[in-house]
Amino acid sequence: MNAENRLALNRPFFILMGSQILSSFGDWIQVLAVLSLAGFQFQASPLEMSALMMCFAVPVIGITPFAGVLADRYNRKTIMITSEIGRSCTAYLMLFAESIWSLYVLLFLLSSFSSFFVPAKNGKLKEIVPEPHMQKAVSVSGMIDNGSKIIGPAIAGGLIAAFSIHVSFYVNAALFLLSGLLLFALPKDPYLERRSGRLKSPVRLFADFKQGIVFIQKNRLLFTGLAVSFFVILVLQIADSQIVVLIRELPGAPAELIGTCMSASGAGMLLTTAFLGKIVIRSFLRFFIGGSMMLGISIGSAPFVAGLAGEWLHVLFLTVFFFAGSGFSLVYIPFHILAQQTVPASYSGRIFGTIQSATTFGSVAGMSCGGLLAEWAGVKNAFVLSGSLLAVLGAAVIMLSKGRGTPIVTENHTGTERQTEG
Numbered sequence: 001m002n003a004e005n006r007l008a009l010n011r012p013f014f015i016l017m018g019s020q021i022l023s024s025f026g027d028w029i030q031v032l033a034v035l036s037l038a039g040f041q042f043q044a045s046p047l048e049m050s051a052l053m054m055c056f057a058v059p060v061i062g063i064t065p066f067a068g069v070l071a072d073r074y075n076r077k078t079i080m081i082t083s084e085i086g087r088s089c090t091a092y093l094m095l096f097a098e099s100i101w102s103l104y105v106l107l108f109l110l111s112s113f114s115s116f117f118v119p120a121k122n123g124k125l126k127e128i129v130p131e132p133h134m135q136k137a138v139s140v141s142g143m144i145d146n147g148s149k150i151i152g153p154a155i156a157g158g159l160i161a162a163f164s165i166h167v168s169f170y171v172n173a174a175l176f177l178l179s180g181l182l183l184f185a186l187p188k189d190p191y192l193e194r195r196s197g198r199l200k201s202p203v204r205l206f207a208d209f210k211q212g213i214v215f216i217q218k219n220r221l222l223f224t225g226l227a228v229s230f231f232v233i234l235v236l237q238i239a240d241s242q243i244v245v246l247i248r249e250l251p252g253a254p255a256e257l258i259g260t261c262m263s264a265s266g267a268g269m270l271l272t273t274a275f276l277g278k279i280v281i282r283s284f285l286r287f288f289i290g291g292s293m294m295l296g297i298s299i300g301s302a303p304f305v306a307g308l309a310g311e312w313l314h315v316l317f318l319t320v321f322f323f324a325g326s327g328f329s330l331v332y333i334p335f336h337i338l339a340q341q342t343v344p345a346s347y348s349g350r351i352f353g354t355i356q357s358a359t360t361f362g363s364v365a366g367m368s369c370g371g372l373l374a375e376w377a378g379v380k381n382a383f384v385l386s387g388s389l390l391a392v393l394g395a396a397v398i399m400l401s402k403g404r405g406t407p408i409v410t411e412n413h414t415g416t417e418r419q420t421e422g
């Protein structure tokens with residue numbers, strides 16, 4: 001029986017994925033509902049909208065690594081349930097927000113609860129999925145995330161158009177609550193690290209976090225994957241934050257081209273993630289290199305495609321963003337598969353907490369750098385420069401791996417990586 005069939009018989013896996021579906025759709029409905037509330041009801045300024053996004057990002061960057069440490073010590077099932085119920089209550093309280101400042105506080109609280117869910121979920125996935133089925137499991141999880149990015153905002157837009165912004169918050173609170181209730185059906189955590197039922201001292205908390213950092217540093221392939229993922233997300237966010245400006249400069253370009261480009265990028269991510277679930281990955285490094293170079297070339301070529309005229313403009317523009325999304329998934333999904341295969345269950349919370357923190361920081365840095373780079377060099381040069389640097393990064397990884405004697409093909413089916421030192 002193959003991995004796909006065995007996963008179909010894994011009841012805890014389906015419970016966890018069901019919870020992730022509800023939670024992921026809730027996340028994206030929440031994003032559009034909060035932005036609509038701030039932009040239309042509170043008439044937020046550009047600076048206030050930026051501050052709103054920071055209220056989302058700062059807790060993820062600062063709290064998630066330490067939330068991962070707690071996920072390695074205590075019951076991950078309980079942590080996820082608490083996180084979802086907390087998010088449900090916070091989403092409901094947003095119905096009563098009367099100013100942008102109250103929205104700041106509630107969004108910061110919502111993001112703080114969310115910071116505990118991801119490392120606990122990834123640690124639980126490590127517990128309930130056997131090693132031979134992990135690649136397929138991570139691909140399914142990635143497809144849920146990518147699918148929710150495409151469908152979630154569309155659902156939120158439909159709810160707002162048909163009813164009101166406040167209905168979106170009711171739906172959101174219900175989705176988070178249902179996600180938490182579904183998690184009660186998960187089995188107990190077999191990897192608990194109990195210390196007389198009491199929380200360790202803050203000193204130990206930082207020491208455990210440091211152990212996770214040291215683990216990543218010692219695992220060369222994992223460290224390379226994290227570094228490449230960081231820059232891939234940074235460049236993708238530079239492009240996403242400036243795509244409106246680039247399209248605005250095109251003569252006669254329709255406003256809907258922005259949405260179709262984002263949809264094309266999401267479709268590239270989704271289809272590539274599905275493809276990765278059907279193959280056997282024997283060289284993670286090749287995917288890191290190929291994905292980063294594909295994304296870099298796609299982003300860097302966007303201004304040249306924008307210079308074309310006629311009916312081919314739309315087709316080529318959508319093709320560029322499709323391959324950009326595909327390149328992102330060729331790095332991001334194999335990296336998470338590698339992490340699940342190589343990180344012990346007792347370390348998975350803190351490792352995935354650190355990964356989530358680093359990639360979120362890359363996303364925030366990309367949004368910030370996109371505006372600064374476009375102001376300094378112009379939007380077209382910003383695309384060319386950031387895309388070129390990412391392509392150069394892929395080439396640099398090739399040279400460094402050869403220089404250090406690290407083989408391109410790395411076997412991880414047994415949960416360990418085979419490396420040779422030069």
